[in-house]
Amino acid sequence: MKTTHLIIIVCLVFVLFSCDSKIKNIKQLYSETDTTEIADGGTLVVGVRSEPESLNPLTALSQTSRNIISLIFRRLADLNEDLATFTPQLAKKWSFSSDSMSLIFHLRTDVLWHDNIPFTATDVIYNYQMQINPDVAWDGISYKDNIASVQSPNDSTVIFTFHKKSLSMLMDAVEGYIVPKHILEHDPPEKMHESSFNRHPVGTGPFRFLGWKDQQTVTLIKNSSYYETGKPHLDRIIFKIVPDNLNLLTQLKAGEVDLVEGIYPKDFQGIIKNWDEGKSSVRPVSYVGRRYDFIGWNLIDPDTYQEAIQNEISEIKINEYIKPNKLFGSQKVRCALTMAIDREALTNAVNFGMALTMDGPVPPILAAYNEDANIHWYYDPRQALKLLSEEGWIDSDKDGILDKDGVAFEFEMVTENGNVRWEQVATIIQDQLGKIGIRVTPRLVEPALLYGKMLPSKDFDAVVIGWVVGLTMDLAPLFHSSSFFTPFHFTGYHSLRYDSLDSASKNTLDPKAAQQYYNNIARLLSYELPYTWLYYRLECSAIHGRFKNVKSDKRGMYINLEDWWIPLDERNRIDKLFEG
């Protein structure tokens, strides 16, 4: 019996050591610096949670669609990591006219659509016409507000003329992927969302569309006629739709998918641990992304807002008609609520360290971001109570809840049903505000009801949600009086000072002066607190270690996919099956 035990122990030790040497091999294999020669071929399998709704840049909205589109189509120029300069793409160079009111783009003449028709200036003009057509309802239409006209003197030159000079003229001109006129001109603009092109796209990018199996996969293959010679290196990209998160992570670990984005921070910590310990070939990738979460306070009285809507009053009469919210109408109260929330603890608790605490409205990825411009409201419940008592909120009836004129300080905090992180945030805030005598009731609401009714009609007390920010600085849709009656301006914030700062920042041509305006905007909003900004999230992605030259930054994971490659000795079964 003892001999049997000994044999088992020896075997176990052997197995453990074998595993350890294998672990070291994995780590060494995928941690090596790229010294070998770049090899073409191979397949990337990307795991995505939802099916793209359209692969037409004019109608697509979801992130999955946009990611796929970024590989099929090209813009005139791509924004660089500094978010200020651009790299030529379909335009080889550009220059301003002598009066600086026009931008002249010189297009590449060696670009072919995936159906081998040459790309020309007429495509660019058609794109502009479609982008500004309200019937198409392109989601980037506001970028084109300042453009007066687009003309083409010849097939390789396009001239954008602007209404007024601004710092964002180049960005405004190049925003939007270019679609082929020769295919889409047959579809009327009002039927663009039903066009067959949406599921059979033809672009000019490094990968061309191959096939779409409903609810299963979207496949792209290498565009051999891509204008950047020698690229892309990968032969095929398959977007595999796996709605169940657990299943998706399992497939990532098993090597059935190579790349997954938007991993929950808790799961991401496990991936980091396994990679660091050399137990897994899945490499964690994180970068400062474009999402932040906040609490939005309703600054106005919902009843008077409804009356204002019925009477169709204009923005300039807001103060006359609309009363402030009885709880959150006061800046001091919002400040006290912000100070009563331990945002650092909250950030770490719900994000497992994968987020940065945020104090003001300018996202840290933008060049306009200046941490010193924000007013920092540190966690201080005592000071919060003092501020509330100055506003008349005291526990006069000794029931543990603050009150004023017989009204208890209690409110509902709504959030999106199904978003676990926001549900946790609301629960933590309920606990923290409860400690200073404020009764918060978290309420989980279905997204269509929250965004389709409650927020647009300003019929809520406080809301916990998040935004995905664009790559340009524009807070007007959220805080400017001109957008007061639009669905996303739900806090009811209105300030003449903000309006003038916003306009001034957009009208100046001096970057330094613009920065000064942005600083003042940050200071004003972080003082007035229409939102209590909570945290800025880090994007958590993971990719199999065999993919080389993978770069990612605030613009996303797909910024240089045409440069990714797989060493020949690291090709897997799927690579070989497709090659064979």
Add this chain to the structure above:
Amino acid sequence: MISIILKRVLDSVPTIIIGITLTFLIVHLAPGDPGIRFLDPSQSPEIQQVIQKRFGLNEPLYIQYWNWVKRVLFHFDFGNSFYNGKPSSEVLRSALLPTILLAGCALVFALITGILLGILAAIRSNTFTDRTITIIMMLFFSTPAFWLGIMFLGVFSIQLGWLPSSHLTSLYHDQLNTIGRFTDYIKHLFLPVLTLGLPLAATFFRYIRSGVIEALRSDYILGARARGIGHNKILFRYCLKNSLLPIISLLGVIIPALLSGAVIVEVIFSLPGMGRTMVSAVFGRDYPIILAASILAFFAVVAGNLIADITYSIIDPRIRYQTRKNS
């Protein structure tokens, strides 16, 4: 027989009309705006109006309903999906085939397993075999499908790696030969069919077991035995035929239940199908898809009951006779 079918079909028309009208009202009156997902904070209110107009949501509800009824009745057009612009009929057609495949395989598996084990347990009534089978089947009967699916996934796909964890086919399905493709389908369908089929098999098992036991104890079986009829003939010709009657009436309920069960299985195993289509349509307020799928579901219920009635009357001629007599 044809008159019975026609009568049943005509009887079901008001049910379908009322059901569809109620569904239309419920989805349209539910708070929330399907157009909101198309809006970006930087877009103007005019774009919102364009989107409302695009989906026909700017009209009063009764006009929306009338337009929809006209389109469906006179043009057989169920409208285009708000989400991806595809015609609803096309969306449902591509989603229906995998669901029929999954539900059909699960039904066949459940019938075979339930009937065979039911007979085995009945003829070995109150023995170790009977008790073991009954306990196992009770476990499957009381286990929720989502739990069963996750367990199968964990054991057979993740731990053992024997079977694929998602989709109807492998990524390299098109690269395989005919036999390879067939095997590929079987491998991918095995766990989902098991997840959907086992609780159903347990349901059938209960009916068959008790039906066969009851029949074996009845006087007409005793009489048959006394006349020297063989055991197998008694079992399959007389006992089983009578025990199948409740199963047939159960089919009318089972078919819609299979479709709803497929929702969970399709999500767990990332299978394409009606379940996933319906869930995403409901969450996205995709009215055309919800309504078209509802019509299909109503038809499935009616068809299920109709099939049950017809089969019932074939197996038990007394029913046919009674119906004729009543009419």
